[in-house]
Amino acid sequence: MASKERFVPVFFEVIRNYSLALFKKDLFAGITVGIVAVPLALAFAIASGATPSQGIFTAVIAGFFISFLGGSRYQIGGPTGAFVIIIYGIIAQHGYDGLIIATIMAGIILICLGIARVGSFIKFIPYPVTTGFTAGIGVVIFSSQIKDFLGLTYKETSPEFIDKWISIFSNLSTINISSAAIGAGTVIIILIIRKMSTNIPSHVVAIVISTAACFLLGLNAETIGDRFGTINAVFPSFTVPEVTIEKIRALFPAAITIALLAGIESLLSAVVADGMTGSHHKSNTELIGQGAANILSGFFGCIPATGAIARTATNVRAGGVTPLSGITHAVFLCLFILFFSFLIEIIPMAALAGVLLVVSVDMMGIKNMANLLSSPKSDVVVLLTTFILTIVIDLTAAVQVGVVLAALLFMKRMSDVTSMGKINFDVSEKTAKNIADPDATSNKEIPEGVEVYEINGPFFFGVADMLINTLEHIGKTPKVFILRMRNVPAIDATGEHALENFYNTCKKAGTQLVLSGVNPAPYATLKKMHFIEMIGEENITNHIDKALIRTREILKELE
Template identity: 50%
Template sequence: MKTFEFKPKLYTALKNYSKETFLSDLMAGIIVGIVALPLAIAFGIASGVSPEKGIITAIIAGFIISFLGGSKVQIGGPTGAFIVIVYGIIQQYGEKGLIVATIMAGLLLIILGVFKLGTIIKYIPYPIVVGFTSGIAVTIFTTQIKDLFGLKMHIVPADFLSKWGAYFQDFSTISLWPTLVGLLSILIIAYTPKFSKKIPGSLIAIIVMTIFAYLMRTYAGITSIETIGDRFTINASLPQAQVPAMSWEVIKGLFPAAITIAILGAIESLLSATVADGVTGDKHDSNQELIAQGAANLITPLFGGIPATGAIARTMTNINNGGKSPVAGLIHAGVLLLILICLGPLTKHIPMACLAGVLVIVSYNMSEWRTFKALLKNPKSDIAVLLITFFLTIIIDLTVAIEVGIVIACLLFMRRVAETTNLSVITEEIEPAVVGEVGEVAEEPIKIPEGVEVYEINGPFYFGIANKFEEQMVQLEDHPKVRIIRMRKVPFIDSTGVHNLTNLCRMSKKENIEVVLSGVNDRVHEVLEKSGFNDLLGKENICSHITLALARAQELIDKK
């Protein structure tokens, strides 16, 4: 196995870098930086932190992900997927708890990358990904109802069902002007792509609605349109790095949340990089990408930032505007830094209802309702995983949803493998067409000697089917002189399989029945040898193919 090679895409991209490529990256970086601004602010506020912390995350994490990443065009920063988990951590542990959980998630991502486990993330079942993504979308939408309609609510319940109950109870307090701002923002964002592909609708909505709200407050005396400045104090500078105090109790309590952040970050970043590969024709390094994501989540929280990952929308904006290398991502971070320092104080005039409109569109795009609907036509097991993950995400929390979803998917997978693994009994002759073991040549059916039975295992011999095999052997209730266990179609065996096979051999010896193994591949043979199975059965009774096994069986019969 090759050791991990630390080689960011920036390193290779700069080798043949040209002026034309730089100009292309410069334009893409400026546009992506402008696009990222409203999203960073909205994600920061929705996560339960101040707006500038969303921008700080986009700056620091965006720079690190582009600097160290395994994709040429990946743009990193805060994303909607983290809103639910971040908000929950802050409610329970405060911002210091979020910092600890994010640092732990960063370390986990680095470990995944160093040990070359980037490809394992791809094996998480698709219904789980869609289930919790759609659940997150519904939860984000739910959190924006108060600001979207300007409801007069002093306390908004934390859980999903209580939240909607409170909304219905207090909906009579709806305010006209915030509702108008929110709905107009949604319309602007939704219809901007019909007129302009370059300028993001969210940016236009924020500019137009901020000017509108400012004029209404200044010249019409309308004060019901709440702005960022009414709720937050904006600090338009990068803060000093601070290392949080950590205790073993806090680490234990936050470890499940850290795993969730790491899994979410890995899935979203690698999914984004894969989508980008399909458009650009390039191939990302998944392990290097996880290293970059880990470093970003390790360093960003020290400056008060929130979890970050690769963002599909911003990555595609980068590609569509000519981004060719990680330099575009570095420029995007620089643009955001300039905006924070130079224009940061102006963000206090942005209406909260406008940001709610931005997040409503984000939640709609995240919902993947067409994919969700299509998956409902799949097998019942996939539908069960999808719906359980979805409802656990919105009703309980994302951490539980991912844990339960993965466990259920694993159990269903094991059941499917167990259903495809079977045991067949051959007592007369073996057809030449199904011999097929290394070293065998057969043009005519192979006759099985009298007193010999061949039991063929078709599939992996692991804990999921080992007991099933043992039960089938007991049910046969036959008493041949020799049992040949044909294992040519057994790709691997685990400790439970070895245990059950050992039990079968001991039970057979008590009944004066000899056991011979046939077609054992090198991998299975190595496991049997290490477990001491060879000493129990005897090396001479483990044969490489069926012809030798039958000859050995005849030899044992002759001895008897």
């Protein structure tokens, strides 16, 4: 029963003691965040290749269920910048139906991750990887908005990063002065308001002022209505896409990327909220809520969504105290698009581009990137590889390669911190360390014909080759080989296999292998993999003294 309660959404826990005072706080915060979410939902959807209404309804549907079924009191969900390039790529390659299928698949993956209780492990994705692809996304978004920011008029022939910039420079002569002025004004207003106060929704104010200026001054700049026509202000219908095995196979890598991005960003957002409020989110429940929200978002023809860090922080600053503030934000957005969609149509595209340029620069995290460049070379390699692949290839490849490269470097580091070597038996050369350690081998009487080696550190696959050819390096074949493992906290299957091969090598050479100082965790692994049956229980000891007693017994038997 207790395990089931861990998956209970936070909403159902806090609603038991809900009050009118709490509702007033959540209502104000929800409306505030809803206002902030309007331009961001529009901008992210348009940049992704979707329609404005799909952006808003994603924030409505996914935002509602992320708050209703999630594991955080403060999380606000909706479209985010992290998804822009992956959505754009899926739509370009597989069409919008492909995006819907990938979104639903990602939702299923997130639910499986939550049920498998891996929410606490997602945070172990290396920081250089998340920084690299986030900064890369920022660069790509920045590049994609220059055309609208300057009001350039040309037909894009390729979505590739380099081709995009070639097209931009080749068509600078088509710049629209009005659009450029609106875009620049939007950026300036955002930056000024940020310096004045963090409590003022700078994106919203900038959009309102830029739109009003464009409308009142009659500036010749393209608007959302000019590009997309009348905004579809009808709530989307529930639709089941046509799914085939071929489509699932083709879209699986993209679905994995969406799921990873949604999981990483939502949990990072929840951690930010915890830091601001002192609360604690339920990571696995949050993943399940994110999964359910994306499945429903897909079935209603919307785009992927996740927890949005900026909107969640706004919710906290506005006084939100329960998931009802997120639900209120979704309801506000729904009412806004149903009854005030005409206001969306007059927003200049250059103003939205200005908002996204600021967002993209924030995502680049130039200061964080600069700091990481002074990190160890291995981290810099992971950072730059992920960053460059995100820009030049795509986000799916960047995440996959980045995680694999980080894992390989982790293996290398694990092998570096684990050592194995022969113990010095010369009592006359006792060090202060050995004198302080009563179990030091130099403090023991080692019989003739016995070799003692010690492993220090985890005995994983990265260090398993340390045992190879050990006997050959010794020279004279010993009668007994004692392998001390007191400083081995864990051993994996590869380490056990190496140990098994080493035992067989000793056996062929006529050497008896004895293990000393085997800790409980490695012992359990060796027992589970039947190594103890092979070597004999009597040859596995938990202390060097017992290992030496067993050694003398073996030597006596050999006489």
